[in-house]
Amino acid sequence: MNMKLMKKTVRLELMPIQVTVFTPIGASDQETLKLAEPQVIAQMQEKFPRYRYSITDGLTLSQEDCEPGRMIRYNGELGYIFEVKLSRKHPVSIALSDGRKLNIVPIGLEAVVDESLIGTVWNERPAVMKEMKEWSVGDNAYLPVGDKVKKVIIGKSTSASKHVFELSVTKQVKYYNLKANRFHLLCDTEEEARALLSK
Structure with a gap:
């Protein structure tokens, strides 16, 4: 059978585990x-x-596999990684499908391999941020790149530049470094981003 x-x-x-040893002086x-x-x-x-x-069922991610933009499953819930800061006690920041943002130690983070799940977890910026024309770390956006529209998340940000990571199911080191004069390319809807492709 x-x-x-x-x-x-x-x-x-x-x-x-503690043991006692005898060592030479020095x-x-x-x-x-x-x-x-x-x-x-x-x-x-x-x-x-x-x-x-x-x-945990399935394949889990090591800390080295955790990168912004990567889709994950945490306690059975879909999400994505939006920041990794190794200097923190809880180095990996994730956003989940119910809108929660958590800082965690990457224990039990499952790899997601189904590309159709990209973008199913969407953390839209609040209305007040839209009015101020501001983006926060972890927000989702659409970005026109070449002749395509990419689903991205906002990473490390300053008033002069933003690191923007494409959502993916694989480990990637690629990100777009947008300068302040290109922040206007970040869009809340796919339609807005497609309109910019023709300009």
């Missing part, structure tokens, strides 16, 4: 760690340390 298999990702966070940290490693392994074989765990 053939058993159907499915892929799951298991993440374990081990509780601290030993470096690296030398001390080399002496500690066999004791840590022996302790783990004798009694596996306490741990926290999470189990």
Whole structure:
């Protein structure tokens, strides 16, 4: 009888393990760690340390795979990454289908591979921001590029420039760096962006 298999990702966070070692006076940290490693392994074989765990269906993203513009699934809900700041305690910023924006540690972020889902999560800027002609980090927009209209998210922004990332299901390093004189290319609707293609 053939058993159907499915892929799951298991993440374990081990509780601290402590061992005591005797080192020569003046030993470096690296030398001390080399002496500690066999004791840590022996302790783990004798009694596996306490741990926290999470189990996620499918393929999950490592922190290195997290980039602005990438579509994701978090706790079963579709979303996209709009910012990554490794210096923060919760380095990955995501927007979800219900409009929530969260800063998280990328545990259990699932990769989305279905391109038809691009743009199904849309974080439109509030009316007050439209009146002020301002865009916030994480907002969605349409951008005319060449002869096409791209679905994008607003990333790192200053008054002089904005990093604009195309929504995608794959890892990408490409972004558009819009200077202030090109902010007018960001559109709230696809129709507005298409009208700019003909100009």
